[in-house]
Amino acid sequence: MSNPFSTTSTLPYQLPPFAQIREEHFLPAFEAGFSEHLAELDSIAGNTEPPTFENTIVALERAGQALRRVALVFYNNSSSHSTEGIQAIEQEIAPKMAAHEDNIYLNGSLFERVNAVPVEGLDAESARLVQEYRQHFVRAGAQLEPAAQQRLRELNGELSRLSTDFSQRLLREMNDSAVLVTDPAELDGLTDDDLEAAGNAAKAAGHPDGYLLTLILPTAQPALETITNRETRQRLYEASVNRGFRDNDNNTTGVAARMAALRAERAALLGFENHAALATDDQTAPSLDAIHQMLDRLAKPAVLNARAEAQELEAAAGHPIEAWDWAFYSEKVRTERFDVDLAALRPYFELERVLKDGVFFAANKLYGLTFHERDDLQGYHPDVRVWEVREEDGTELGLFLGDYYTRDTKNGGAWMNSFVEQARLTGTRAVVVNNLNVSKPPAGEPTLLTYDQMRTTFHEFGHALHGLFSDVTYPLFSGTSVPRDFVEYPSQVNEMWILWPEVVNNYARHYRTGEPLPAETIDKLLAAQQWGEGFATTEYLGAALLDLAWHELTPGATVEDPLAFEQQALREAGVDYTPVPPRYRTGYFKHIFGGGYSAAYYAYIWSEVLDADTVEWFKEAGGLTRANGEHFRKELLSRGYSVDPLEAFRTFRGRAASIEPLLERRGLAEQA
Incomplete structure (x- = not known):
């Protein structure tokens, strides 16, 4: 049978x-793709004609299409299924x-x-x-001596194995750490739909009479907002924060420490003080x-x-806040x-309406796009x-795939991948997918999103x-192939709608x-936007600063006790506030140990400076209009x-970005 790749x-x-x-198609397709690509590269390198833009650079851009086809599908599946x-x-x-x-860059x-x-x-x-x-080529080690290049190959190979190991351990640990509850009274506060979904999850995991609270990737678990039983909340929280730290075969912290040490060694080989310096060398941050x-x-x-928020919470609880x-x-x-109960709003955030009448509607008003299910x-x-x-005039633009439900073969969190990338050179248009992790409701029931899940969809x-x-x-240069920061x-701009x-x-x-x-509920939501920003900013900064701590290790340094290292890093950064743990702890920090965000988790708030300033521009310019959408597009x-990102921003905005809108948004203007 022929291979579809x-x-x-x-x-x-x-x-x-x-x-x-x-x-069974993947391995043969990869092997064929490797061979074909290397043959193409050998042909380019061995060309006896003088190097030109066409016979060298354009040839490199055209090469490797077979490998790219299989890789884009496989790496989506390795996260999604x-x-x-x-x-x-x-x-x-x-x-x-x-x-x-x-083999390419060396x-x-x-x-x-x-x-x-x-x-x-x-x-x-x-x-x-x-x-x-x-x-x-230079950043990949092309100018190194042969012995250093050989060590670089060894480091890259081991790091790739360790990253895969981290991700696969974490997926098993996510499934193993789900909280089983036998008494439904201990889940008071969950909606009937959530309770039924938990019951179905338990049955699927082999527990016919219980309820299973599955985990999402970040520390904060949605059910912590509504479950009234404090002991159940504690069980769920501890299951979340202990992922990867437990003494079992799924422990990820040793893998993380080893990766950090190897990354430091690799950075030194390439002439950088540490991995963070290497990773940020080609970002928009100066x-x-x-x-x-x-x-x-x-x-x-x-x-x-x-801390100020905690005082209000303790007053409401009548006891110290954990x-x-x-x-x-x-x-x-x-x-x-504010008279706003986010949990009570879920009936208003049904997935189909959020998608078609929210996400797609905004894209139509801004950019003239229409969406036709195939x-x-x-x-x-x-x-x-x-x-x-399709474009406003009916011209075909690309394909959008949506994969919204959680499953035990799917990584936690939410992300976008590409299956085909736009490029005029290859004549291709974009095919992209969005992944979320929403609990699938019982058959025939609507998918009701939390406020955060609705925001994530946008x-x-x-x-x-x-x-x-x-x-x-x-x-x-296609699409999202821009610096991490x-x-x-x-994506953050699109949340404004x-x-x-x-x-x-x-x-x-x-x-x-x-x-x-x-309308009064919407007004209350707007008034309440800054409530909780102390928590949100602190938990985010905890993760961003922990990421940098791991990746500012000097070459030769090793971490024998990852838990103690994490605690010290948070303390030294001034974000070691026990009631507000980092959004991701070392044991389940997939962004940096199983993904591409090592020393780059800061990117979210760095990008938010541009985002907050852009939101101000949209408001000043009249908001949701075709003219504004076309200018931004x-x-x-x-x-x-294809251009420097900050140059593109300046062209769009008419000036460099200001941090003031971000400080206002997060309620930090006065203190900062």
Whole structure:
């Protein structure tokens, strides 16, 4: 039987032929892809003609298409539907992929040709492409001596194996740490739908008479907001924060410490003081010092705000607040002070309406897009839905896939991936997917989102728009292929529409009665926006500063006790406030040990400076208008990495970004 990855898909937009793809196709497709790509690279490196932009740089951009086809599908599946078979393949493929990357960037002949390509006479995007390739080679070790290159290969291979190991241990630990409750009285506060979903989860896990509270990736678990039983809340909280730290086969902290040490060694080989300096060298932030200055500026006022919030929570509770109490009493105070009960709003946030009448509606008003569900096109799992996205005039733009439900083969959290990336050189248009982790309701019941899940739906679609709107010539610059501290910016901007009057009045309707969310409730939500920002900023900064602590280890340093290291790092950063743990602790910090955010978790708040300033621009310019959408799309969303991101921002905004809107938003203006 032919391998479905061996040729370009004939489906619309080159959507991968998921109906034909089987697990046994991946390994042969990878091997064939490696061989084909290396042959293409050898041909480029061995070309006896003088190096030119066309025969070297453009040839590099065209090479490796077969490998890219299988890799984009596989790495989505390894996060979204990681079966035992996929996990076994990943363990085998991860070091081979790392070795393949080294075979590209440590190829001396290829580096010589790239370095010799003249840039005179090239257009701006093409000249930028040449410079980017040169930097990629240098940062990957092309200028190192042979012995150092060999050690670099060893480090890259081991790090890829360890990253896969961390992710797979964590997935098992997430499933094993789910909290089983036998008495429904201990789950008082959950809705009937949530209780039924927990019962179904228990049955699926082999517990016919109980209720299973499954975990999402961050420390904070949604059920902590509503469960009235304090002991149950404590069990759920402790299950969350102890993931990866437990003394079992799924412990991830030793893997994390080993990865941090190896990353430090690799950074030294490449001429950097530590991994954080290496990782931030090509970001929009001007320096690692500048990142620290920003985070340090925010840390003290954030903790002060959190402590002030704790005093109000203790007054409401009548006892000292522990970490497992925070979300529960925070919602009580929000309800009492602002008359807003977020849990009671779920009937107004039904997934189908949020998507079609909220997310898609805003995209139509801003950009003229229309969305047409394609039942004839299949995703990689039965839960995945496919929409064709068209321009205002009916022109085809790309495909959007939605995978919204949690399952035991799916990593926690939410993210966007690409299956096909736009590029004029290859004639391809974008095919992107959003992943969330919403509990699947019983058959026939609506999917009611929490307020945070509704916000996340808008957020992830901002990433999707960044990919769909890409209008670049070269694949290297496509869509979200921008620095980590810029990639979150468009997605954060897209959150602004959740309470925009025209949008919220269109989607926030009671799933039974059709009644709109009352205007006074929306006003109260707006008034309550800064409540809890002390907690939110402190937990975020705890994770960002912990990330930097792990990645500012000096070469040769080792961490024997990851728990003690974490505690010391938080204490020294001034964010060791026990009732507010970091959003991610070392044991389940997948962003940095199983993903691409090592020394880059600061990116969310760095991007939020641009986001908050952009929200101010939209408000000043009239909000949800086609003119505003076109300006944002043309000058920023469509540019990918074909121009410097901060230059694109300045062109869009008319000036550099200001931090003041961020400080206002987070309630830090006075203290900062």
